[in-house]
Amino acid sequence: MDTQVTLDTIWVLVAAMLVFFMNLGFALVESGFARSKNTVNILSKNFIVFAVSSLGFLVLGWGLMFGDGNGFIGLKGLFMAGGADNSPAVGEAYQGVYSAISWTGVPFWAKFFFQLVFCGIAATIVSGAVAERIKYISFIAFSFVLTLAIYPIVGHWIWGGGWLSRLGFQDFAGSTVVHSVGGWAALAGVLILGPRFGKYGAGKQITAIPGHNMSIATIGLFVLWLGWFGFNSGSAMAANPAAISHILMTTNTSAIMAVLTSTAASWIIIGKPDLGMTINGGLAGLVAITAGCAYVSVTSAIIIGAAAGVIAVLSVRIFDVARVDDPVGVTSVHLVCGVLGTLFVGLFSEESVAAANGVTGADGLFYGGGVTLLGTQALGVITVAGFVFAASLLTWTLIRVTIGMRVSLREEVEGLDIGEHGNQAYPEFVIRRPSIVAELAVPKKIEK
Amino acid sequence: MDTQVTLDTIWVLVAAMLVFFMNLGFALVESGFARSKNTVNILSKNFIVFAVSSLGFLVLGWGLMFGDGNGFIGLKGLFMAGGADNSPAVGEAYQGVYSAISWTGVPFWAKFFFQLVFCGIAATIVSGAVAERIKYISFIAFSFVLTLAIYPIVGHWIWGGGWLSRLGFQDFAGSTVVHSVGGWAALAGVLILGPRFGKYGAGKQITAIPGHNMSIATIGLFVLWLGWFGFNSGSAMAANPAAISHILMTTNTSAIMAVLTSTAASWIIIGKPDLGMTINGGLAGLVAITAGCAYVSVTSAIIIGAAAGVIAVLSVRIFDVARVDDPVGVTSVHLVCGVLGTLFVGLFSEESVAAANGVTGADGLFYGGGVTLLGTQALGVITVAGFVFAASLLTWTLIRVTIGMRVSLREEVEGLDIGEHGNQAYPEFVIRRPSIVAELAVPKKIEK
């Protein structure tokens, strides 16, 4: 057996398993940050979104993303990942229709499984933003469209040999491909769905809706952090010792700096170090380093993480003032910091760092490369934004006018757990919901 | 150092660690699905069962399972894993008394540790079925017998060079060896133990007893799912790139299909997509693919998982109607789907798939192999059922007549946490137990 193939396969599969585990992390951050009455619904969404995205990616997504085609979509080997492929052959020896991913010398199913769990992450990101008021079936429907078509098409542009990759756009592990795609889809959903009942009052009144379980949310961040080591280092799709060591360090360094600066920022701005801000700060640091983890130095990772932590805290407040109700902070963490991380590559990227990690890179603005790379990164950010936001708006709108998008006001107030699932997450615990009476008192006449 | 030995050892140990982690998954699914008053007891059981099974397997189990002997039990190197062994030597070069497992080229303790955590899983499966009324000491005693003798003997038949393996019985990662063994032992326990107080009333009255913490149960399934990647791919006991990639895909595909079909089935049958059914469905899909994960195609895994998800939902209802009170659904998930998965090998197995994965396989009924393999699989299912069920009935009966099996009715009503452990899981939270007063009002005269 070829030793290098085995080494690379071990690393890719270990990484893929860690990325799979991130589904737990997202489920817990989302449910911990939401109210107990919607917990079963949130947990259910996180199971079903992975199942739906796995099926969607198998049925069509993989082919659209990695199948040989034109600069915009894959056209060969579209269905059921069924095209010709002689992996783990690479380079000249490769024969098949998935050329764009033939650079990694691992068996076909290893490539597929790693990309599959990535697709799942993009879809699960959406879940948190639309939480606490979306219909279960409508979320399932959107997830299917996202993973069947929207995500794979953007993926083709950047990782599937498409037009952005040919221009030199750099996104090592997916600040754009995964996080901003999920973020734009989420933002479109939130705008169509509207805020949760009771979130925004008359004038400038904003009601804080605290999460019901910080222990669960904390487990979520630690699991995501662990999973991110696989997410970023696995994107090497090879067990290059220098690269995977370097990537773990840049990833961790950005995350710890963002934990420190988000905690400090909330201490300064709010007056106390808010745990929710620490958690979202950590996530922001992880998202922001994702695009550049193999291209930037550990020292740059310090700056990237420090910036992301502060920006996430500010962004959460800005979205709240703008009345974009995102219960979990998805737009701040995944969208804003996904964009930020992509642009940071244009500033902090170093050709020498990339070369030491065995990948092709370019110098960013701060390392003598001028604005070329930064411009390409900006172009990618803008075009991905335009496509994903438009496609998502269209999809959400179609869902809204057909099967509907939002649960009834009464169901929203009583909780989606009973309404959508007939379950309760904590049936024995006495729950205090002082706001329910007030909520129910108001809207009788506007109830659907 | 021999490179292939190192590669294989890395994979086996990574897999073994993941399988160890499944103990957490079982602890959480079981405790989440049970009532808060029994949480400490359930968590304690899950620690102690792994400790007891590790000791039992070291003291005698390993030798009975893998020691050279006859077709029914191992007879050499029985105690303390103390027989001669020159692992990682393989084939002709191997010298020792554990020939049946000399095909894998990893050090002795790597083989042992991987098999040890497998044994632990078989024992922990029993825990969920007898939950909420079994005495702590009685469960410990049964676990010791199961892992010291019952599990290893069946293991010898199938993985230790025994009579079933010689007939060509196929169970790659243990749908029968682990899951149905645990399932039959659990069923015997449930039948002797009887249902929980208040579960079944007069006539056809069945009281649903909802689990106390769906967040905890959800963590449980994700941890089990992750662990299962190790469980199935580690059973290759080698880092064969094609095999481990293929196995992760069949495993994941079966699980996601079962999540989809169990959710859909509960939506259709109960009227709403019940989270408990989604969780048990996912587990059912994982159990069902375990026997065939290296022998069947990804397409077959779609069918296997889809079937398992539906059958698990139906099975839970059938056992309930039959008044077999299994709080966690162990019999439906591990027994029914363990049997199912074993038989599915007789239908979906492909010699070519097995060969591509570096293992010996045969064609099943649907791939031109006729009924030979299916017949052997059925024979294995039946004989394992007979032996394990009989041995378990005997063991449980001996325990019942000596140290007793069930806590007092008062303790059962008040909760095993106080009665068995003097602890509470959530001492600060206000718990609502409306049923307790009613429960206590009834049975005064029948209390032991």
Add this chain to the structure above:
Amino acid sequence: MDTQVTLDTIWVLVAAMLVFFMNLGFALVESGFARSKNTVNILSKNFIVFAVSSLGFLVLGWGLMFGDGNGFIGLKGLFMAGGADNSPAVGEAYQGVYSAISWTGVPFWAKFFFQLVFCGIAATIVSGAVAERIKYISFIAFSFVLTLAIYPIVGHWIWGGGWLSRLGFQDFAGSTVVHSVGGWAALAGVLILGPRFGKYGAGKQITAIPGHNMSIATIGLFVLWLGWFGFNSGSAMAANPAAISHILMTTNTSAIMAVLTSTAASWIIIGKPDLGMTINGGLAGLVAITAGCAYVSVTSAIIIGAAAGVIAVLSVRIFDVARVDDPVGVTSVHLVCGVLGTLFVGLFSEESVAAANGVTGADGLFYGGGVTLLGTQALGVITVAGFVFAASLLTWTLIRVTIGMRVSLREEVEGLDIGEHGNQAYPEFVIRRPSIVAELAVPKKIEK
């Protein structure tokens, strides 16, 4: 690419990720064992301590620990891990200023990341002992000093080529370097900080303060156990198949024996098998085997674990009677069993076992080596104790007289979550705090 470098890097990084995950384990054991009103504070501490220690170790700690220098501290390549280094070159080929760790053939950042997460564990150990009354900022300050200087200096003595390592002191994975260092720092903190309000009354009255969430604490132990496999086997810093297999077995065997004996001990002493004792027992078994995991046989691991389980239970009671208020049992688990494990090496170590695992060892007292090794181990225990305890007392005292160390009595009674963070962990759940009224009634006049 050099195959052995890749193999070793894969193992070191997998292990490092598992050690990182231990931060979750510590966060959950600590918060589960404490009261709900301090949960947010505990979770926050566990995030921030990892961030602070990562930064401190990068800024200076690594250089002090592994930089070339004298027998007491490193003097070269001190800041920002910035010294010359041509890793993964080893032996004669190595050129750089971190010679003490040049024996492992992995890239620089792999060495660094593995040691970084170790440093983080030492710091997080302190958190549990000072829980429920320390100011957030004061804990952050101490963590920074510990990881910037105290931990690295001891580390230099033992793993950085310093005076203890030259004497033949043996601590394979850190019973002393990590666990007793954390334990002594914690003990110093507890002595200066004093017990929690209400813990000790007049005369011999001791109030048990039960943990608020045993499910969370249980997740904590399983996560720590999993992480410990990486902690101990990763300390080989190479993928030596025999060594890593052996280490997983000694580690697991010690842990399961300690689970059994601590459960039995609490059953005998308290009258019931207390889950808290089972959990702390398991941890004690893991701490105690850490120093000797590569030097002792699996049979010796049985004895070591069995002893640790009993001693942890007794130690918790002794510290309680001595009025050393340690909410989580850190001193019993990490300090007492860290010392114990270090001394056990002097008894159970076998040169032949070490040799089979590819490391240099010596025979302990029970294997014909006389008292030489035991004496060296004792010397190490005493000198590390003296240095860490004195340095920690000084640091804690400086913190106390400058920024203060303890929250106000009112804040302590009301909970640090509100006081320090303005958050609640479970805002919707109805919490029962019968003791609060009594607590508040007493201390009005002594309140700060």
